[in-house]
Amino acid sequence: MSQPFHAGGVANHHFVDPLNIIRSLAARWSELDITHLGSIVALAGVAPSAWRFARTAWSEVYGWIRRFFIASVTVPGRDPLNRNVVNWVLANVIESRKIRFFTARTESQLGRDDATASLKKTRRRAQYLPHWETTWFWHEKNLFIVSRSLDSFNASMCDPGYDGIGGEELTISCVGRSAAPIRHLVDTCREYSEKQMQFFVTIYSRDRYGISWQPKSRMPIRQLDTVHFDDKVKDELLSDIRKYLDPKTQRRYRNRSMPYRRGYLLYGPPGTGKSSLSTALAGEFGLDLYEVKIPSVPADHDLEQMFQEIPPQCIVLLEDIDAVGMERDAGEKSDHSSIHSNRSNCTLSGVLNVLDGVGSQEGRIVIMTTNKPEQLDSALTRPGRIDMKVFLGNISQKSAKQMFIRMFSPELDTSESPLDIHEIESLGSQFAAQIPEDAFTPSQLQGFFQLNLDSPVDAAENIAVWVEKELSRKSKDEGVEIVRQAHPQF
Incomplete structure (x- = not known):
């Protein structure tokens, strides 16, 4: 029989009838032994139970292995150390594996590279955060496993100020009975972060709930020559801070049982660069800046809690210190007398207590700013609390x-x-x-x-x-x- 041709004169392939295929499959199904079908159904019913058994067994085995053969360290979410570890993992592990799973969110701040963002209304960029729960890697002949809690990650995502790094609880595990390799890895992460941040100043502020310190921004280091005031006063200020931070000075203070503290007052009209100078000083000496807006502090115990959580090597910026109630009771002469506050819930005695009270820590640089120096109480401005006053006036x-x-x-x-x-x-x-x-x-x-x-x-x-x-x-x-x-x- 001749093959059919289409209009072009080329032979077609044989026509496949779907009904013939269905009849063939039905015939073969009818030939299937019913006992085999029952075995297949039985296996399908056993599979979920077998899977649950395997998972339970693996959980028991892993728990036993973890107890006797794995060391681990847990780092709380939003801790600065947490951020160091996540930065290192993202740069040295996650990035090299070309991850394909991300969490997308709208950036809370406009990108620094958008020069026109501050001049016009513009849509915010989408931020893509690597979505990972557990990752393992070899580092210096040791096998590490880093796991993060996705529950805490999801909670952090609801915070508009969260930038996707260091917001979840981490568990760092290492095969072996010693935690020394983990400590060494953490030191490596810290060194890496310090090198990455050497050209930036990290500014910390209280989170929106007032519970903990969080990075507010990371700003490029501002050169001191961009803050304009008397050159002689600037040199004296730099020399004083440099001398204070010298390890020899710290030893001299402690050998003589003197409190190792230093306080500065920046005063002058608004717009003269008091906050800018504080940021520039933090960059000049490689210190983090902790920002405390006195009018926003709810009460003395909140201020005390804030200071207890501030590390020793940093600059604390107390802005608008004149907002603290400074009026004394008539006849009172003590530095810690009762205070009538009509401008802030924070009292003078509360401020003095965090500066040099019994529980105050040492090693910090405290910078206070004010536009109204004449309103400051003499108890606050005496030497030991404010060691140097710097006037920032109008430009010459x-x-x-x-x-x-x-x-x-x-x-x-x-x-x-x-x-x-x-x-x-x-x-x-x-x-x-x-x-x-x-x-x-x-x-x-x-x-x-x-x-x-x-x-x-x-x-x-x-x-x-x-x-x-x-x-x-x-x-x-x-x-x-x-x-x-x-x-x-x-």
């Missing part, structure tokens, strides 16, 4: 020139024909000559630069008009003549 012409040169440094100029440093210095002198002494804060001048970053020539030409407008506006707001600001004494 010398600092204005330094600020201009920094803003328009040839290294930062991306134009086709950048000006050299001598031309920038000349424009800087022209610019500074238009700035009245002690009339504007550094933040006001920075606002001018933000609008005139395209050209140093335009900035030098536009400053006179800007100064005239600002002085006119300030005179109307204050209703008084602009005069040189005197250095406050208290």
Whole structure:
């Protein structure tokens, strides 16, 4: 019989009839021995029980192995050590395995690389966090198993400030009866994190429930030359802190039974760089910064709890210290007298207790800031609690020139024909000559630069008009003549 052809003249394959296939399968099924079918059904019924037995047996065996042949260390969630371990695991284990499972969430903060994010409404980026529960790896001839609690991970995901690292309880296990390899691994993780963070300052603040300290942000180290105030005072401040942090100084204090503490007061008008200087000092000396906003502290016992959880090697920033109630009872002269507070739930006695009370810890640097130094109680400002006072006032012409040169440094100029440093210095002198002494804060001048970053020539030409407008506006707001600001004494 001839084969059928399609329109193109090429032979088709044999036509397959689905009904023939069904009839063939039905015929073979009818030939199946019913005893075999029963065996298959019996095996299917036994399989779940066998699986449960195998899981139970493995659990017993693993528990026995874990008890006698595995050492482990558990690190609580949100502990700084937890973050160090997770950072190392993500960089050296998870990343190399090209993980395919992630948890997606919207970033709580805009990315640092989005230059226009602060200027317009923009959607936040999606953040993809590696989704892993248990991972194992070899490190220095030891087998490690790192497990994390997904229950605590899910709880952390609900916190808008969580960045996906170090928010869950970890268990680090090692095959062997000694925990020494785990301790060595933890030290390796800490060293790795310290190297990664050497160009950043970690700022800690209380979480939204006020329960624990959490990393608020990690900021690139800010150079001290970006904070403009008297150069002589700046050098004295740096020298004092450097001497305090010297291990020899610590030994001298302890050998003489002196409390190893150091306190500083940064005071001056708003916008003069008090918080910026604190951040720059933390970066200069490689310290973490713990931020305490005094008006937000609910009560003295909360302040005490906060200080008990702060490590010794750090900077504690007490902002707006003047918000503490400072009025004494009439006739009281003791440093720890009762206090009438009408501005904050935190009292003076509570602040003094965390600074140098019986339970206060040593080794920290405490920086207090205020816009109203005249309102501070003498008990707080005496030596031993505040060892050095630093006035940050309005900008001088010398600092204005330094600020201009920094803003328009040839290294930062991306134009086709950048000006050299001598031309920038000349424009800087022209610019500074238009700035009245002690009339504007550094933040006001920075606002001018933000609008005139395209050209140093335009900035030098536009400053006179800007100064005239600002002085006119300030005179109307204050209703008084602009005069040189005197250095406050208290």
